[in-house]
Amino acid sequence: MQLISPTRxxxxxxxxxxxxxxxxxxVNESRVKRYTAIESMPTWPVDVxxxxxFGLRNALLVAPALAQFLGAAQxxxxxxxxxxxxxxRLT
Numbered sequence: 461m462q463l464i465s466p467t468r469x470x471x472x473x474x475x476x477x478x479x480x481x482x483x484x485x486x487v488n489e490s491r492v493k494r495y496t497a498i499e500s501m502p503t504w505p506v507d508v509x510x511x512x513x514f515g516l517r518n519a520l521l522v523a524p525a526l527a528q529f530l531g532a533a534q535x536x537x538x539x540x541x542x543x544x545x546x547x548x549r550l551t
Contacts, residue, residue, distance in 0.1 A: 516547070517547070520540070520543065520544045520547065521544070523540045523544075524537055524540050524541055524544070527540055
């Protein structure tokens with residue numbers, strides 16, 4: 461049996477659905493839109509200062525191994541290690 465609203469015709473789907481179903485469909489649609497918007501973000505927003513700090517630390521983490529691989533002098537390797545220790549104390 462199909463319900464007929466005085467403002468809508470018998471072929472209109474909204475007239476056949478109870479109001480609670482219409483509301484739940486609207487809520488579901490808004491959730492899907494929000495999920496899609498979050499998923500389409502390239503990355504989570506991270507402050508530029510934090511990205512620079514991570515980049516510097518990652519570079520300093522690899523620096524001693526790279527210096528040893530390239531055959532740098534022991535003094536250079538010690539300098540890099542001391543710089544790492546100094547910067548780790550700052551934060």
